[in-house]
Amino acid sequence: MGWREKQKSASSGSDSRVLKVFLLFLAFVEAATAAASYHEVSLTQPRHKNAYASMMYMGTPRDYEFYVATRVMIRSLARLNVDADLVVIASLDVPLRWVRALEEEDGARVVRVENLNNPYKNQQNFNKRFKLTLNKLYAWNLVDYDRVVMLDSDNLFLQKTDELFQCGQFCAVFINPCIFHTGLFVLQPSKAVFNDMLHELEVGRENSDGADQGFLVSYYPDLLDQPMFHPPPNGTKLDGSYRLPLGYQMDASYYYLKLRWSVPCGPNSIITFPGAPWMKPWYWWSWPVLPLGFSWHENRRQTLGYAAEMPMVLIQTVFYLGIIAVTRLARPNIPKLCYRRGEKSVSLIQTGLKLIAIWSILAAYIVPFFLVPRTLHTVLGWSLYLLGSFALSSIAVNSFLLPMLPVVAPWLLILGTLLVMACPWYSNGVVRALSVFGYAFCSAPILWISFARIVSSLQVSIEREAFFPRLGESPSPPGFNKLY
Structure with missing residues (x-):
């Protein structure tokens, strides 16, 4: 091999090594970029001295609902132009697409x-x-901030509350006369306090409910004896522990008593919904059962919107309208059996048909309730439910040749109940409750009469020999009735 050939061979070998090194470098950069993209939410630097924080974890049937509620709360805080970071303490099993939506879309x-x-x-x-609610203790680990306001997802902000960052090392609201509520509290992050809390978990500090509420009440047992928080006018931060005025965590139950807010102590700033899990404000059925549910949904409509639920709404709407059209146009004469008086088997068949008809009517009012997307706007939710129950009721009406009015009587009464609940002129919640009770009392006879009419119509339809041949007999040939 000549000198030039050796030089070319060495040059090509060197080029290949350079190319390999370059490819390895590109692979490393790509992997590092992917890792940074995955973990960037955890590495984002704080932009403010203080933060509003909430937590998110997985493992309950309502994970998605709390995800939506957290996003709505974050966006409502952003609309108030709060001077603080918006932080979500998310467990590692929270889906990455949810994490990215919180970071990229909600800020x-x-x-x-x-x-x-x-x-x-x-x-x-x-x-x-409550198994994972102790994750709330991670708020003390947010040492990048001077103060943190820790929040549950079911808080509804009425106005800006940045003055809370002036409170001391721990501040909370006493909704219960003797036990403070952990749906909102102010804290000063501290590694020492966080580590001490972890130690208290290990040694088994007393906890009345096994959740964050019981642990923190045990950890701060003397908060009831502390002074009430009043924000200093010069904006300085206080030291120590304080009780927060009730206006910073107004229990929705207070509203339902008088159908207005009448909390005299502190600003009427934040509403919380600590009641039963299935009556949280983001569920479509919460209004008009709980009037404040409408306020929460209006807050969502103005912030997050309902794009996620709309495809399912459109699919169900088309499906229900199709059922109404098909059953009305077809109106089939289902072959039902007329019986001879002594045939017990036919009697059982007739009883079975009656039960099927009655259960189909009940299903028409129950099944649509579970098909409506649970976080849908309350007006759309009730509209979709009423459309679905009417569509499924039409199946029973047209299949069993029943009169329409008795079958849809419950539908009309449900609509009437919603109107009675939603009436705006009640003086207080007691009058509203009595009105609903009076309406239900007057509706009971109507339901009973409708049920009796349905049973009677079923019996007539089953025994109608003009439509259905006798058991074991062939139907008359065409034109037979005309000739004889």
Whole structure:
């Protein structure tokens, strides 16, 4: 091999090594970029000295609902132009697409954490839905901030509350006369306090409910004896622990008593919904059962919107309208059996047909309730439910040749109940409750009469020999009735 050939060979070998190194470098950069993209939510630097924080974890049947509620709360805080970061403490099993939506669409800083082990999960009064609520203790680990306002997702902000950042090391509201509520509290982050809390979990500090509420009440047992928080006019931060005025965490139950807010102590700033899990404000059935549910949905409509639920709404609407059209046009004469008086088997068949008809009517009012997307706007939700129950009721009406009015009587009464609940002129919640009770009392006879009419019509339809041949007999040939 000549000198030039050797030089070319060495040059090509060197080029190939350079190319390999370059490709390895590109692969490393790509992997690092992907890792950064995955973990960027945890590495985002704080932009403010203080933060509003909430938490998100998985493992309950209502994970998606709380995800939606968290996004609505974050966007409502952003609309108020709060001077603070919006932080979500998310467990590692929260879907990455949810994390990215919180970060990229809602402007939140997401901090990924491992779920804290709950040492109280085997105690007698423990509720499984509180298993991971101790993740709330991670708020003390947000040491990038001077103060943090820790929030549950069911808070509804009426106005800006940045003055809370002037409170001390721990501040909370006493909704219960003796026990403060952990749906909102102010804290000063501290590694020392966080580590001490973890130690208290390990040694088994007393916890009345096995959740964050019981643990924090045990950890701060003397908060009831602390002074009331009043924000200093010069904007300085206080030291120590304080009780927050009730206006910073107004229980929705207070509203339902007088159908207006009448909390004299502190600003009427934040509403919380600490009641039964199935009556949270984001469920479509919450209004008009709970009037404040409409306020929450209006807040969502102005912030997050309902694009996620609309495809299912359109599909169900088309499906229900198709059922109404098909059943009305077809109106089939289903072959039902007329019986001879002594045939017990035919009697059982007739009884079975009656039960099928009655159960189909009941299903028409029950099934649509579970098909409506649970976080849909309350007006759309009730409209879709009423459309679905009417469509499924039409199946029973046209299949069993029943009169329309008795079958749709419950539908009309449900609509009337909604109107009675939604009437705006009640002086207080007691009058509203009595009005609903009076309406239900007057509706009971109508339901009974409708049921009796349905049973009677079913009996007539089953025994109508002009439509249905006798058991074991062939139908008359065409034109037979005309000739004879």
